[in-house]
Amino acid sequence: MKRIVFLLVLALMLVVVAACGSDTNQEASGNADENQQGSNVEENNQDSTVEYPTKNIQIIVPYSAGGGGDTVARILADALSEELGKQINVINREGAGGEIGIAEMARSEADGYTLGVFGYPDNFVLENTRDTDFSFDSFEYLAAFDDMPMGIFAGPGSDFETIEDLIEFGEANPGSITLGESGALGLLHILAFSDIIGVQTTPVTFSGGGELMNSLLGNHVDLASTSSMSHDSIVDAGGHPIGFAAPERMAMFPDVPTFKELGFDLEMGVSRVLVAPTGLPEEVKEVLTTALDNIGNDPALKERFEAAALPYRYLGNEDVTEFLNRSNSVLEPVIQQNIDRFKN
Amino acid sequence: MDAFQIFLNTLSPSVLIIIFIGVLIGIIVGAIPGLNGAIGISLLLPMTFALEPQIGLLLLGGIYMGGMYGGSITAILLNVPGDVVAAPAAMEGYPLTKQGRAKEALYYSIFSSMFGGFIGVIILILFTPPLASFALKFGPAEMFFIALSGLVIIGALGGNLYKSAFAVLFGLFISTIGVDLIAGSERFTMGSADLRSGISVVPVVLGLFCLAEMFLNIGKKSNEVTTYKDQSIKRMTVIKDIVRQKFLVLKSSFIGTCIGLLPGVGTTLAVFMSYGEAKRVSKKRDQFEKGNTEGIIAAESANNATVGSSMVPLLALGVPGSPTTAIIAGALIIHGIILGPSLFVQRPDVAYTFLYGMLLTVVAMAIIGAVGIKYFSYILKVKMEYIVPTVLVFALFGAYSLRNSIFDVFIAIVLGIVGAIFKKIAVPLAPIIIGVVLGPLIETNLARSMVIAEARQLSLPHYMLSNPLAIFLLVMVAVLFVVVIKMRTKTE
Amino acid sequence: MVIIILTNIIMGVVLILFSILAYTQTGDMPSQSAMFPRIVLYGIGITGLLMIVDTLIKVKRGKATNDSSLTLNSFIFQILIPGAFLLITYQLLTIFGFYISAFFLIMVVFFYQTYRANNIKITGKHFLKGLIVAVLITAIMYIIFTLLLGLPVPSGSFFR
Numbered sequence: 002m003k004r005i006v007f008l009l010v011l012a013l014m015l016v017v018v019a020a021c022g023s024d025t026n027q028e029a030s031g032n033a034d035e036n037q038q039g040s041n042v043e044e045n046n047q048d049s050t051v052e053y054p055t056k057n058i059q060i061i062v063p064y065s066a067g068g069g070g071d072t073v074a075r076i077l078a079d080a081l082s083e084e085l086g087k088q089i090n091v092i093n094r095e096g097a098g099g100e101i102g103i104a105e106m107a108r109s110e111a112d113g114y115t116l117g118v119f120g121y122p123d124n125f126v127l128e129n130t131r132d133t134d135f136s137f138d139s140f141e142y143l144a145a146f147d148d149m150p151m152g153i154f155a156g157p158g159s160d161f162e163t164i165e166d167l168i169e170f171g172e173a174n175p176g177s178i179t180l181g182e183s184g185a186l187g188l189l190h191i192l193a194f195s196d197i198i199g200v201q202t203t204p205v206t207f208s209g210g211g212e213l214m215n216s217l218l219g220n221h222v223d224l225a226s227t228s229s230m231s232h233d234s235i236v237d238a239g240g241h242p243i244g245f246a247a248p249e250r251m252a253m254f255p256d257v258p259t260f261k262e263l264g265f266d267l268e269m270g271v272s273r274v275l276v277a278p279t280g281l282p283e284e285v286k287e288v289l290t291t292a293l294d295n296i297g298n299d300p301a302l303k304e305r306f307e308a309a310a311l312p313y314r315y316l317g318n319e320d321v322t323e324f325l326n327r328s329n330s331v332l333e334p335v336i337q338q339n340i341d342r343f344k345n
Numbered sequence: 346m347d348a349f350q351i352f353l354n355t356l357s358p359s360v361l362i363i364i365f366i367g368v369l370i371g372i373i374v375g376a377i378p379g380l381n382g383a384i385g386i387s388l389l390l391p392m393t394f395a396l397e398p399q400i401g402l403l404l405l406g407g408i409y410m411g412g413m414y415g416g417s418i419t420a421i422l423l424n425v426p427g428d429v430v431a432a433p434a435a436m437e438g439y440p441l442t443k444q445g446r447a448k449e450a451l452y453y454s455i456f457s458s459m460f461g462g463f464i465g466v467i468i469l470i471l472f473t474p475p476l477a478s479f480a481l482k483f484g485p486a487e488m489f490f491i492a493l494s495g496l497v498i499i500g501a502l503g504g505n506l507y508k509s510a511f512a513v514l515f516g517l518f519i520s521t522i523g524v525d526l527i528a529g530s531e532r533f534t535m536g537s538a539d540l541r542s543g544i545s546v547v548p549v550v551l552g553l554f555c556l557a558e559m560f561l562n563i564g565k566k567s568n569e570v571t572t573y574k575d576q577s578i579k580r581m582t583v584i585k586d587i588v589r590q591k592f593l594v595l596k597s598s599f600i601g602t603c604i605g606l607l608p609g610v611g612t613t614l615a616v617f618m619s620y621g622e623a624k625r626v627s628k629k630r631d632q633f634e635k636g637n638t639e640g641i642i643a644a645e646s647a648n649n650a651t652v653g654s655s656m657v658p659l660l661a662l663g664v665p666g667s668p669t670t671a672i673i674a675g676a677l678i679i680h681g682i683i684l685g686p687s688l689f690v691q692r693p694d695v696a697y698t699f700l701y702g703m704l705l706t707v708v709a710m711a712i713i714g715a716v717g718i719k720y721f722s723y724i725l726k727v728k729m730e731y732i733v734p735t736v737l738v739f740a741l742f743g744a745y746s747l748r749n750s751i752f753d754v755f756i757a758i759v760l761g762i763v764g765a766i767f768k769k770i771a772v773p774l775a776p777i778i779i780g781v782v783l784g785p786l787i788e789t790n791l792a793r794s795m796v797i798a799e800a801r802q803l804s805l806p807h808y809m810l811s812n813p814l815a816i817f818l819l820v821m822v823a824v825l826f827v828v829v830i831k832m833r834t835k836t837e
Numbered sequence: 838m839v840i841i842i843l844t845n846i847i848m849g850v851v852l853i854l855f856s857i858l859a860y861t862q863t864g865d866m867p868s869q870s871a872m873f874p875r876i877v878l879y880g881i882g883i884t885g886l887l888m889i890v891d892t893l894i895k896v897k898r899g900k901a902t903n904d905s906s907l908t909l910n911s912f913i914f915q916i917l918i919p920g921a922f923l924l925i926t927y928q929l930l931t932i933f934g935f936y937i938s939a940f941f942l943i944m945v946v947f948f949y950q951t952y953r954a955n956n957i958k959i960t961g962k963h964f965l966k967g968l969i970v971a972v973l974i975t976a977i978m979y980i981i982f983t984l985l986l987g988l989p990v991p992s993g994s995f996f997r
Contacts, residue, residue, distance in 0.1 A: 066387035067671035096542025179800045203800035211608040214664045221484030234663030237685030308681030507888040514880045521874040530870045560919040734943040762920040769907035788873040
């Protein structure tokens with residue numbers, strides 16, 4: 002009996018505490034609003050003199066800490082927080098090849114306090130191959146900062162010196178060339194590459210960049226499909242690039258041929274973009290794009306990117322939207338052709 | 346600048362202070378359930394941008410080293426492992442605490458960590474190039490056999506045979522939830538986007554070990570709660586005992602070093618393998634899980650040994666094998682330092698300062714640990730009424746922090762309930778963790794082997810046993826299997 | 838005796854049912870993806886079967902030993918109620934964010950445990966104590982995690 006009474010009291014307490022919690026918070030949040038922005042929030046909106054930013058900003062990164070996308074986000078957070086005078090926190094929200102984090106960005110409120118950095122075309126590949134909660138139009142693309150082509154690399158002591166060796170061997174032994182990748186874009190690149198050189202290859206999926214590198218350098222796979230960022234480490238360990246899927250030779254690696262000059266029309270790469278959920282107030286967008294143009298055209302930012310082996314290319318709000326739309330129309334047919342490889 | 350000069354530079358006050366700060370932060374984040382070295386490192390990553398690269402690196406290295414130890418403190422004192430790798434420390438250390446030997450367990454833990462850490466870093470300094478090329482020999486087939494040997498060693502842990510088998514299968518099942526890594530199809534996700542990214546090991550450990558333990562504490566009458574008796578023990582006694590068991594320390598550090606070298610395998614397997622191995626060869630096998638210091642020595646020296654060896658492929662090849670080393674790689678990349686064989690030629694100042702500094706992180710860890718133990722054990726004087734709610738809220742926070750995911754909090758709670766039931770019906774929990782860790786290793790490496798074998802037009806066994814290392818590993822798995830079965834039949 | 842037989846046999850049956858149920862879910866998966874989970878589920882089913890057989894043999898030989906300590910009482914007070922507290926906290930977490938939920942959880946667990954451990958009624962004194970503890974722990978967490986480290990905590994839908 003005692004126990005039952007006690008449980009009832011406890012249950013009652015739960016309700017009371019919950020109710021108290023909600024009450025005090027309504028008040029608290031109401032007060033905070035009043036204190037911070039004054040009672041004339043609505044007027045402010047109409048006067049188009051929204052104060053932004055008034056508090057800390059967070060940047061969501063849909064990958065784990067330490068990779069290329071994360072590095073870009075952290076450099077940007079540093080530069081942008083100096084420009085805006087507010088603290089900017091980078092939040093890693095990894096999982097399901099970026100899907101979890103990108104969906105979270107799309108869900109968050111379009112007030113300019115939650116931004117996101119991810120490597121395009123991860124979002125586009127995801128939305129076309131899975132049933133995602135976001136689409137290309139879920140985001141306002143504020144700027145793009147780098148342009149990193151995908152490449153094909155051979156391990157140490159590989160018989161494949163050039164692309165011709167590869168084609169020759171591949172035509173004689175269809176399906177016997179193994180190509181490692183770690184991520185949707187890497188796989189897409191392999192499929193498009195094999196298509197265009199007319200050789201049947203076998204893609205091998207790895208769970209992360211580290212495992213992929215280990216298998217390439219240990220000759221457990223013949224080739225690897227990864228971005229130009231891995232170039233230095235692979236070459237240093239005795240491997241070599243076969244070519245980059247870039248429009249022209251990269252300033253950083255002038256010796257590496259592009260597939261285009263080798264006669265294969267293949268361009269594919271990662272471009273880290275800074276996004277906000279669609280529906281950003283015009284004033285906030287104005288503040289952000291101005292700030293981004295300022296830091297984006299500053300040579301200091303370019304230097305920091307290039308020190309980190311990230312090929313810098315700044316595109317402001319209008320340029321990036323146009324660039325991405327053009328790129329979508331190139332990628333879409335490639336994805337559709339190979340859709341069964343993704344969906345199995 | 347020659348190596349000796351660099352070594353002297355490492356001893357400058359600013360470097361030493363940074364190392365101490367790093368280790369201290371590492372121990373604290375390690376001790377908080379759910380937070381671990383990787384989270385500590387990603388927190389302080391932005392700070393390293395402003396520091397000189399070698400100083401920033403040592404800050405992160407210190408956190409890594411300290412984080413490997415910190416989890417054992419809460420594991421021993423409260424039976425709540427602060428980190429996955431401290432689970433065996435809880436299995437052996439907490440029974441000792443209940444016997445009033447908490448300080449002894451803590452001393453065993455810190456000094457074993459010290460020895461393991463030293464061995465790992467010395468191997469890193471002396472043998473980086475040969476070990477890096479050795480690590481490259483591990484392809485999908487070899488990784489598969491390593492994972493299998495981890496599965497076999499579970500047999501050496503305690504518990505009813507069928508219940509242990511169920512526990513490991515349950516862990517393997519948990520690991521299959523989510524988007525499958527090979528074909529990209531959804532498994533057991535029930536349409537939930539959160540389940541698509543799978544269930545990671547941290548919320549599982551928090552639920553099974555931390556929340557479940559707290560649940561059972563909640564119900565305890567106060568006279569059931571052990572009262573703290575302080576049995577004094579001299580530090581030197583413990584050190585001497587550890588030195589006397591040098592074989593155990595060396596073997597455990599060797600296992601830790603080897604597993605640490607391999608990308609994507611992780612410290613958890615190293616810790617459980619050396620723990621299981623220590624139990625297998627122990628003369629006092631029946632004392633395991635009732636408070637055997639050998640188990641603490643094995644687990645603690647193994648986990649700190651992985652710190653040094655996991656840096657080998659990172660520094661020598663630019664291959665980050667674990668989340669923690671990936672973040673350290675990120676810190677180097679931002680400073681424009683290229684990882685690979687030429688690191689030691691182009692930036693010897695960074696490379697060697699870091700290597701020597703890592704030795705000092707071990708020293709700092711030992712000092713902080715040895716001095717701090719007196720204060721750590723004050724936790725035992727706090728009443729359970731205060732400890733339980735505190736641990737619960739910290740654990741919920743830790744579950745969230747890993748991926749900033751509220752869904753992980755939910756997973757931890759559900760597994761907490763499951764874990765409490767399992768504890769009551771004597772299903773051992775450690776095999777579940779091993780299953781979760783090994784599941785993806787076994788499956789993806791087998792699948793990769795199949796894909797590559799088909800591409801090379803070989804049969805699967807032919808491909809998997811195409812080199813001496815793989816054959817050796819298979820033989821090792823077989824021998825281990827026979828030995829564990831024998832050990833089982835003897836005890837039953 | 839009856840209890841041992843029951844828990845082990847119930848567990849065996851639960852395992853077999855679970856493996857069958859989960860196995861039906863593998864039907865729509867491509868064969869490559871379904872292989873590994875199927876092997877695991879076969880294993881769980883067989884383990885369940887062996888567990889039942891083993892228990893029955895041991896009982897027949899009179900060798901059965903009790904390794905389970907699950908009773909209805911402990912299930913309710915040590916698993917069901919604490920589990921319910923945490924699930925409620927999880928719900929609060931999604932609505933009100935971390936600190937309010939933490940505050941709630943600390944209070945409730947403190948009262949519940951004080952009651953369980955000492956079997957006494959919660960008086961005003963205890964209430965005050967619980968309040969102070971909850972405020973203190975929540976404040977410390979706020980200072981460390983939010984102010985010092987700038988870590989994100991669950992914010993809850995209520996304040997969006």
